[in-house]
Amino acid sequence: MQFARFPGITLALVAAIAMIGCGKKEEPKPQAAAPAPAAAPAAPAPKPEVTVKLGHVAPMTGPQAHLGKDNENGAKLAVEELNAQGIEIGGAKVKFELMGEDDQADPKQGTIVAQKLVDAKVNGVIGHLNSGTTIPASKLYSDAGIPQISGSATNPKYTLQGFKTAFRVMANDVQQGKVLGEFATKQGVKTVAVIDDRTAYGQGLADEFQKAATAAGLKVVANEYTNDKATDFKAILTKIKSKKPDMVFYGGMDAQGGPLAKQMKELGLKAKFLGGDGVCTPEFMKLGGPATEGHYCSLPGVPLEKLAKGPAFQEKFKAKFNADIQLYAPYVYDAVMVMADAMKRANSVDSAKFLPEVGKTAYDGVTAKIEFDEKGDLKGGAISIYQYKEGKLSYVETLGGGGVTEAVKDAAQATGEAAKAVAGAAADAAKDATKAAAGAVKEAAEATKAAVEKK
Numbered sequence: 355m356q357f358a359r360f361p362g363i364t365l366a367l368v369a370a371i372a373m374i375g376c377g378k379k380e381e382p383k384p385q386a387a388a389p390a391p392a393a394a395p396a397a398p399a400p401k402p403e404v405t406v407k408l409g410h411v412a413p414m415t416g417p418q419a420h421l422g423k424d425n426e427n428g429a430k431l432a433v434e435e436l437n438a439q440g441i442e443i444g445g446a447k448v449k450f451e452l453m454g455e456d457d458q459a460d461p462k463q464g465t466i467v468a469q470k471l472v473d474a475k476v477n478g479v480i481g482h483l484n485s486g487t488t489i490p491a492s493k494l495y496s497d498a499g500i501p502q503i504s505g506s507a508t509n510p511k512y513t514l515q516g517f518k519t520a521f522r523v524m525a526n527d528v529q530q531g532k533v534l535g536e537f538a539t540k541q542g543v544k545t546v547a548v549i550d551d552r553t554a555y556g557q558g559l560a561d562e563f564q565k566a567a568t569a570a571g572l573k574v575v576a577n578e579y580t581n582d583k584a585t586d587f588k589a590i591l592t593k594i595k596s597k598k599p600d601m602v603f604y605g606g607m608d609a610q611g612g613p614l615a616k617q618m619k620e621l622g623l624k625a626k627f628l629g630g631d632g633v634c635t636p637e638f639m640k641l642g643g644p645a646t647e648g649h650y651c652s653l654p655g656v657p658l659e660k661l662a663k664g665p666a667f668q669e670k671f672k673a674k675f676n677a678d679i680q681l682y683a684p685y686v687y688d689a690v691m692v693m694a695d696a697m698k699r700a701n702s703v704d705s706a707k708f709l710p711e712v713g714k715t716a717y718d719g720v721t722a723k724i725e726f727d728e729k730g731d732l733k734g735g736a737i738s739i740y741q742y743k744e745g746k747l748s749y750v751e752t753l754g755g756g757g758v759t760e761a762v763k764d765a766a767q768a769t770g771e772a773a774k775a776v777a778g779a780a781a782d783a784a785k786d787a788t789k790a791a792a793g794a795v796k797e798a799a800e801a802t803k804a805a806v807e808k809k
Contacts, residue, residue, distance in 0.1 A: 402446040406703045407453055408433070408690065409471035411464070411481035411491070414456035417583070417609035418483070420637055420680055425483050425505065426454055427675050428683030432690035434674075441694070444702050450694070457487045459553075459582065468494040476500060477703050478693045480686060485509030485554035492520050501709045503693055505685030508631070508654070509558040513729040521712060523689050523724055524682075525654035525735025525754070527555075530630055531562020533737040533753045534652055538563075538601055538628060539570040541650075547576035547599040547625070549590065549614070551606035556582070559630045560605030567603075575599050580614075582607060587614045588621065595623045607632040612641025619645035626650065635681050639745055646742040650750070653738050655721045657749050658684060663720045688719035 410429045412422035433450045441448045453476060455467035464487030471479060472494055479495055479502040482488040488507035495502045496517035503521045504512065510526050538546060546567055550560035564574055575597040578590040591614070594602065602618065602625045604611050611633035618627065627649035629638075634651035658664030658679075667687070671679055693708075695717050700708035717724045725733045739750040 401442070404443075404446040404448055404703060406448055406450050406478075406697070407474065407476040408450060408693065409453050409455065409474070409476040409479040409481070410686075411455045411457050411467055411471070411479065411487070412483035413459035414454070416458050418459050418607055421607070421635070421682065422456070422483055424677075424680035424683045425481070425686045426452075427671070427677070428505070428686035429454075429480050429690050431671060431674055431683075432687045432694075436690070436694050441698070443697055448697075448703065457482055457484075457491075459484050459487060461486050461490050464488070464491045465494060467491075471495075472498045472500065477697075477705055478502070480505065480689050480693070482507060483682065485512060485558060488512055489515075489554055492517055495519050499709065500705050501693060501696070501712050503689040503712070505687075505689040506631075506682040507555070509554045510562075511554070511558070513731050517730075518713075519709065521692075521726055521730040523692065523719070523721065523732055524685050525737055526731055527559045527562045527630075529735045529754055530652060530654060530737050531559055531564075532566045533739075534563045534603070534628060534630065535566025535568075535570050535572070536753065537650070537652075537739055538567055538572060538603070541601070541626065543572060543600040543626070545573045545575045545597070545599045546601045546603055547578065547594045547597060548574055549578045549580060549587075549594075549602065549604045549606075551580050551582045551584075551610055553582050553606065555632065556606035558605070559632075560603065563603050563605065563630075580606070580610060582610060584610055585613055587617050591617055591621050591623060594625075595621055599625050601626045601628055604629045604633065608635045608638035608641065612638045612643075612646070615642040615649060616645040631681065634740055634747065636678065636747075637680065639742055639747075647744070649742050651740050651742070651747075653681075653740065654735055655685075655738065656736055656752055657738055658720070660749075661720065661722075663718075667720045684720045688717075688721050688724060691719060692717050692724055 410426060412425040413419055414422045429452055433452050436450045453471065453474060455470065457464040457467050464482055468491035479500055481504055482491055483506045485507040488504050489509065489512050492502055492512060492515065496519045499519065501519050503523060505523055507522060508524065508527045508530060510528050513520050513522065548560050548564050550556040568574060576594050576599065578594060580587060580590065604614060604627065611629055615627050618625070629651045631653050634653045639646045658668055667684055668679065671683060692715050693712065696711035696715060697703050697708045700711045702708055713726055715724055715726055722732065727733050735754065736752050737754045738752045740747040741750050
């Protein structure tokens with residue numbers, strides 16, 4: 355085709371004709387859109403968290419600081435274990451926090467730190483250590499509706515005030531004083547001199563001991579007093595020496611008890627020494643030295659080594675703090691656990707809601723099967739007597755509280771079951787051995803018979 359002959363034809367028309375001549379070009383089909391990815395399932399909303407503040411009060415400075423630290427360590431161990439459990443209460447994950455305060459074993463300071471904890475809106479209080487600080491502080495906790503569990507305050511007045519918030523996880527001084535009075539009589543004692551440090555604990559225990567001793571027929575030949583800061587007791591011991599008592603009973607703590615026993619020996623006072631839980635410590639023996647040898651003391655409860663959970667507690671306490679238990683740590687540990695148990699049963703960490711559950715406690719603790727009477731005292735509190743021997747506390751016997759707690763029964767049962775299992779295994783082994791021996795004898799007899807016949 356000669357396009358030159360048609361000058362009117364434009365280049366655009368030429369291009370169009372050329373395309374027609376080459377055939378129709380197919381338009382590309384649009385690709386189908388890729389399906390949208392499936393929506394990921396929504397992550398579950400994190401559970402709310404709640405912090406439970408537990409106040410802990412003890413003397414962290416002064417002569418009794420070693421006991422205060424022991425108490426605090428017991429509480430710390432319990433809190434650490436509770437947090438490791440990842441406990442949920444009322445639909446929220448619970449974190450326990452210990453708020454420690456130092457009351458210096460001083461009643462006035464005790465009320466100051468108690469008010470501080472009330473203002474901090476703690477959920478509960480563990481303590482105080484001393485009866486002299488626990489009793490005045492308990493009024494503040496009661497007014498605020500805050501549950502309080504002491505692991506060491508033994509004066510009866512604490513729970514006789516009628517406060518619904520007050521509990522203790524060890525025997526009181528009425529129970530302990532009665533047992534000590536009876537024990538003194540069993541030792542053949544006829545006359546006794548009584549010394550106390552004028553604190554709520556020391557005087558309270560001495561008074562209860564004196565009541566029990568007098569009722570048992572003992573004659574109290576002297577009553578003397580000191581204080582919980584004293585270090586020199588020679589004046590009162592000299593007066594006591596002239597009365598020639600068979601025994602000296604001391605109501606107070608180890609910081610005074612140790613030096614008192616030492617000065618008894620220095621003055622040639624031959625009387626036996628007897629004290630309560632406040633002097634039943636390694637510190638008493640450290641301060642008194644050889645003068646403590648052969649003397650006696652008491653502790654509420656049953657020795658840890660005789661309890662189902664006692665040895666394991668001793669081991670983990672030592673591993674955690676690299677220290678031996680001084681005195682009340684296991685009781686304070688139990689006090690924390692009892693309070694947490696009440697929260698679980700109430701399904702609430704609110705003080706007003708879990709407080710009624712504390713009174714209904716039936717908790718298998720380290721120190722005992724813990725149940726409270728209507729006053730908040732431990733039911734059936736047992737008392738154990740110890741003797742100081744070669745720098746150690748040697749167990750003598752357990753009195754009161756039925757003599758044996760449920761925890762001891764559990765331990766005895768476990769021991770009995772283990773013994774049965776061992777005996778059963780031994781019997782089975784003996785049967786197998788007898789059977790094997792009989793088989794060997796039979797085979798030997800048959801072999802002998804065959805040899806004879808062959809011969």
